[in-house]
Amino acid sequence: MEGDNYKYKILLMGNPNVGKSVIFSKLTGLDALAANYPGTTVTYTIGTISFNKKKGTLIDVPGTYSLDVTSEAEKIAKDFLNQGADGIIFVLDATNLERNLNLAFQVLEYKIPTVFVLNMLDVAKRKGIEIDIDKLSQLLGAPVIPQVAVLGQGLKKVLQTTFNVMEEKKVANFTVKGKDNWEKANYITKEVQIKTTAPQKIPLIEKLDDLTVTPWPGLPIMIFIILLSMALVVGGGKAIRSVLLLPLFYKFYVPFIENLVQGILNLGFIQSTIGSIIDLTIISNILVGDFGVLIKGVEWPVALVLPYVLLFYFILSFLEDSGLLPRLGILVDGFMKKIGLQGGNIIPIFLGYGCAVPAILGTRAATTLKERKIISILVTLSVPCVSQTGAFIVLLGNHSFFLVLLMILLSFLVLFITGQVLAKLIPGKVDPIIIEVPNLLYPNLKALFRKIFIRIKNFMIEAELPMIMAILFAAIVYEFGILKNLGEILKPLIVSWLGLPQEASILLILGIVRRELAVLPMMEMGLTTQQLFVGATVAMFYMPCISVFGVLAQEFKFKFALFIAIFTTSFALLLGGIINHLINFISLLASLLGVM
Incomplete structure (x- = not known):
């Protein structure tokens, strides 16, 4: 003892x-x-x-x-x-x-x-x-x-x-x-x-247990569930944002913070000490101006993105705890084989729509290195995380919901084509699908809500601080005229190739910190429909954010992480430019045909 x-x-x-x-x-x-x-x-x-x-x-x-x-x-x-x-x-x-x-x-x-x-x-x-x-x-x-x-x-x-x-x-x-x-x-x-004698009346969950593991009617059921989930995330997120959070934000928070900042900056000892060193108008703009860290640092992650994050994590947690997610793996096995993977790999890819970090860590369950590399590249390149998706919905949905659907279709198309190419280029084998089909369960509500709370808490901790620091950097760059100089350097790429305004160069810098920060600033730029779609395309396929780069280097090697960063950035800029010039060509052709 x-x-x-x-x-x-x-x-x-x-x-x-x-x-x-x-x-x-x-x-x-x-x-x-x-x-x-x-x-x-x-x-x-x-x-x-x-x-x-x-x-x-x-x-x-x-x-x-x-x-x-x-x-x-x-x-x-x-x-x-x-x-x-x-x-x-x-x-x-x-x-x-x-x-x-x-x-x-x-x-x-x-x-x-x-x-x-x-x-x-x-x-x-x-x-x-x-x-x-x-x-x-x-x-x-x-x-x-x-x-x-x-x-x-x-x-x-x-x-x-x-x-x-x-x-x-x-x-x-x-x-x-x-x-x-x-x-x-x-x-x-x-x-x-x-x-024992099973109940004569078969419960609904038992019927679904059998129906969701066969292509018919399992696939239509899963498609319906996914479409319903998307509708809940998009519609519900927009409702929470526009009906509750934004009115509270603009009616109460913004006036309070603006008055508080002005009150502090107008204090005599502030004007005599700090005001003698730097123009207090610059400090005011950095705090509550166009890129004001105290305004945008709350509006973007909380009032705009958080509703979509909350609803996505609710759906993801429900699909996990009910047992529906592994059934999806079995049903899509045929499709997944076309991109060099087996059906069970849909799980880490699906996780990528929450965040790429757990998705890449989740590849450890794969049985071959080839599968792990393909999943990691696909998730990093063409699977937008939930906060990035929320940013796309905010940016494009207010302008045209068709653009949101077009962006989703483009990401799926790139994922499919890239997967096929990677399956041929990356050496190694892919094992047949071995995935357990757990029993369908009614999720325990207490465990479900605790899981959602933990995920939201982690999102706020992991996303909020980097986003605030990046917004502060953007405000300083903007106020001190550095953005203009940066724009001049990147003008051939930003203006001539992508067709975006010169100040859009800040997107490429902020996107390194958090991918959604390559999306949200575009709301302030008064872009045309064409520019919105081109900018969103670049933001969609842009390089992994810092945390994802770190996980890639940890799980594989630094060279592999660097390769993905260079590949995704090059692909994003190349595709964005091609789309810009293709739209210009089609517009020119249409105008010529119209004249003739």
């Missing part, structure tokens, strides 16, 4: 989609994101648990199907086992017991005290499946605790039992014989699984 101050090391293990992340979050109280698709916990998470004055470090090990080390997740899981631990909490899915037991047997070979948590009992009951828990515990030679993770049932018993087996150093007494693990898993499943 260890001393009172000893801190146990406990591994939380299991297949993907068995509820590990939910259990981890509830046991530790940490803000761990619980999602319902493979690859959620490719990087491990650590938290602290305690029971009766005993403490333990709980490590949420990546979900895997085996320890054969064919993916990054399996390598991490095996490394943790090789390092040793005081105990293991192994989560089993009551609806997929046989598949789960294959990994469990491999884990038991490490002779570490183990407690099994049998989760998803509510879903199993819905499917007409019951498990003889006592018999399962007897055959595994280890404690088995029934659990419904999203409701938090059985957690106290999990903690108590885990600390007990660790103190007693009680290793599982597993004695089932068989040729291999699958034969043992099949034997145990048959022994403990009791098929």
